Amino acid sequence: MVELSLGGGAQAPARDLIKDTTEATFMADVVDASQEVPVIVDFWAPWCGPCKTLGPALEAAVKAAGGKVRMVKVNVDENQTIAAQLRIQSIPTVYAFHQGRPVDAFQGALPPSELKTFVDKLAALTGDGGLGEALEEAERMLAEGAAADAAQVFAAILGEQGDNPAALGGLARAHIATGQLDQAEALINNAPAAIAQAKEVEAARAQLALARQAADAGPVDELRAALAADPDDHQARFDLAQALHAQGEVEAAIDELLELFRRDRDWQDGAARAQLFTIFDALKPGDPLAQKGRRRLSSMIFA
Numbered sequence: 453m454v455e456l457s458l459g460g461g462a463q464a465p466a467r468d469l470i471k472d473t474t475e476a477t478f479m480a481d482v483v484d485a486s487q488e489v490p491v492i493v494d495f496w497a498p499w500c501g502p503c504k505t506l507g508p509a510l511e512a513a514v515k516a517a518g519g520k521v522r523m524v525k526v527n528v529d530e531n532q533t534i535a536a537q538l539r540i541q542s543i544p545t546v547y548a549f550h551q552g553r554p555v556d557a558f559q560g561a562l563p564p565s566e567l568k569t570f571v572d573k574l575a576a577l578t579g580d581g582g583l584g585e586a587l588e589e590a591e592r593m594l595a596e597g598a599a600a601d602a603a604q605v606f607a608a609i610l611g612e613q614g615d616n617p618a619a620l621g622g623l624a625r626a627h628i629a630t631g632q633l634d635q636a637e638a639l640i641n642n643a644p645a646a647i648a649q650a651k652e653v654e655a656a657r658a659q660l661a662l663a664r665q666a667a668d669a670g671p672v673d674e675l676r677a678a679l680a681a682d683p684d685d686h687q688a689r690f691d692l693a694q695a696l697h698a699q700g701e702v703e704a705a706i707d708e709l710l711e712l713f714r715r716d717r718d719w720q721d722g723a724a725r726a727q728l729f730t731i732f733d734a735l736k737p738g739d740p741l742a743q744k745g746r747r748r749l750s751s752m753i754f755a
Contacts, residue, residue: 470511470523475531481524486549490574492523493547495540502561503544509564510546513571520575546570550577583609587618594622599629615644621652628656628663636660651737658733666698686712686719690727697731706731706745714752725749 473481473493482491494510496503507525514523528535528543538547538554548556548570556574586609593602603626609619620643627636640657647653675692678685689712697705706728713724728749735742 469514469519469521471525473524473526473531475533478524478526478531478534482549483552485522485524486552489519489578490521490548490550490555492521492571492574493549494523494525495528495535495538495543495545495547496525497527497529497543500543506544506546506561509561509567510571513564513567516568517571517575520578521571548574550574583613583616583619587622590619590622590626594626594629597629599626602626603630615647617643617647617650617652620647621650621656624653624656625659628659633660633663654733655736658730661730662697662734665694669695669698672696672699684715686716689715690720690723693727702731702735703741706741710745710748710752713749717752 471481482493485491492510492514494503494507496507511523514521526534528540542559544561545559546557547554555577556570558570562570586605590602590605590609593599593605603623606619606623606626609616610623613619620639624636624639627633627639636656637660640653640660643653670691672692672695675688675695678688679692682688689708693705693708693712696702696708709724709728709731712719713728717725728745732742732746
């Protein structure tokens with residue numbers, strides 16, 4: 453049993469992300485709170501036209517950051533001492549506090565794209581609450597064969613960040629490694645729309661397809677004998693590639709599929725090419741076998 457505690461990754465309730473402050477609560481709401489996450493301070497007034505545009509747009513950007521940034525609003529008419537201390541000369545003016553001190557600022561209304569950049573830069577100061585380290589540990593467990601322990605860590609990360617594609621893909625791959633193919637399929641099929649096509653989820657989807665094929669893979673020796681008798685037996689070569697991959701002989705499987713593609717690229721509506729891409733997608737990014745295989749395939753396609 454693996455216990456995992458992830459600090460700082462949970463999203464704050466929306467009501468805590470954005471609040472009004474006064475001179476009496478400014479230290480707690482801004483200076484003290486910025487020790488945990490960056491705090492954006494919006495200086496505004498009811499009579500300020502640009503403030504009415506900037507405020508809602510800034511609030512939307514803060515909410516989109518998912519708790520990594522907070523926002524505090526200061527009505528300068530009601531809190532003139534704070535405005536004077538920070539030398540606010542025109543509004544809207546926005547300050548950003550981190551670790552108890554101002555770290556950034558701007559004046560006037562900005563377009564949404566620039567507001568997003570401003571907020572994203574501040575959000576990056578908080579890090580990821582340990583999620584990156586937890587993902588690395590889960591991947592190490594999975595690589596070393598501790599798939600059940602890895603699944604617990606991936607699941608814990610998803611509990612903190614439900615739209616983390618690396619965690620969802622990792623959990624699916626852990627299920628595949630323990631033979632829980634239906635569970636993996638359900639997880640992939642129900643991935644949030646925002647990450648359904650992420651490379652980590654696509655990799656898990658490809659691994660699932662290969663695992664399904666492995667269950668029906670034929671005997672390697674018999675398939676080799678069939679090919680020896682008839683090198684143009686494309687079905688036997690395709691089945692051999694599946695059988696080799698099921699045994700962990702990935703490079704040999706790629707070789708057979710490339711040979712099949714060389715002999716008849718249109719066989720079964722391009723089945724060899726499709727199978728190659730499934731294998732490449734299932735491998736880790738930058739895997740030498742995938743890189744070499746893609747180059748060889750490309751040379752054949754454009755020859």
